[in-house]
Amino acid sequence: MTDAQIVDVFLKAERIQKAGTIDETVTSFSACIQAFGYRACLITRLPGPNTGHWQTHILANRWPNEWFERYSSAGHYRHDPCVARCRQTVDPFLWRDIDVVALNGPAEVVMGEAAEFGLRQGICIPLHAPLLPPITVTAAGDVVDTSPIAQQSMHVLARSALSAIMRIVGRPALEPESGLSRRETEILQWTATGKTAWEISMILSISQHTVLTHLKNTKQKLAAANVVHAVVEGLRRHEIEL
Known part of the structure; x- marks a missing residue:
């Protein structure tokens, strides 16, 4: 990554961190990730798959309204392969990294319908904050930049967005004191x-x-x-x- 690219990510992270409300945070985050082709995002805690009202765990929602309504009404949350993988890893992953062959019927339907709503490619960034259940930042679009630099940038920006949201709602932030030698x-x-x-x-x-x-x-x-x-x-x- 060049100096210019590092500075660009740094400035975007700073912009997100300076937001004063959750709406401002997700608006800034959404604007920043558009450069990589992402036009929709969701930041949510990850309750169990059989949770009846998983929507109450959402921290920020910029999914297309039609897709969110379809996802909710169809009960896709409990079959979403991205959700299942987020519970098993702390590493970011692209939607394409999911083994499509291994998907069961309902999981395959979730991914297929997402594509029908224009969300063909995406990334999931599982995050962990003190005293909180796992959280994931999901972003998607029709065609997105999946280069290593783009993935690294997305991880930085996602952590900045969650850190800002935690600050706004008065919960523990993601970052400890560094204490670098x-x-x-x-x-x-x-x-x-x-x-x-x-x-x-x-x-x-x-x-x-x-x-x-x-x-x-x-x-x-x-x-x-x-x-x-x-x-x-x-x-x-x-x-x-x-």
């Missing part, structure tokens, strides 16, 4: 300039294994899913600068 900050700073772990090891006269260990610790402290996310979080918290 001097060496961790130094390595993250070099990473932000595009240096590889090997290049950083040569610059700092330390082993590549040590660099990777520091980056692993940095990601944990910043609650980052990947190195790009760690760089964006480091910039947002003024731990580093470009």
Whole structure:
């Protein structure tokens, strides 16, 4: 990811974080993800599959009205393969990653009908916040950018949106105090300039294994899913600068 791309994600995350209401948050988030082809999104807690009123767990809804009504009236929630996978993983995944061959009849109907409503491609980003049940951010569109950079950016923006919503409703935020050490900050700073772990090891006269260990610790402290996310979080918290 180039410096320009990192700055772009950082500015979008900042814009989302500055929202004052949930509606402003999801409006900002929706506007940001349109650049990747996503035109609909839903942020919701994940109650059990047999929950009668799962809609009461929704935090923000920007699904097309017609699709939301169809999804709800047909009882698709309890058969949604994306929901099932979100309960089993903390890793983001694309809808296309779901094994279509393994889908049962009702699950296949859910995905097929979503496509009929213009939601052919999507991404799910399972998130976890302290003292809360699992939450997922789902975004979809007709044709979306599924490149690694787009996926990393979506994860950063999704976490920013949920963090803003948690702040607004007065629940625990996603981000702990980072407490980065001097060496961790130094390595993250070099990473932000595009240096590889090997290049950083040569610059700092330390082993590549040590660099990777520091980056692993940095990601944990910043609650980052990947190195790009760690760089964006480091910039947002003024731990580093470009």
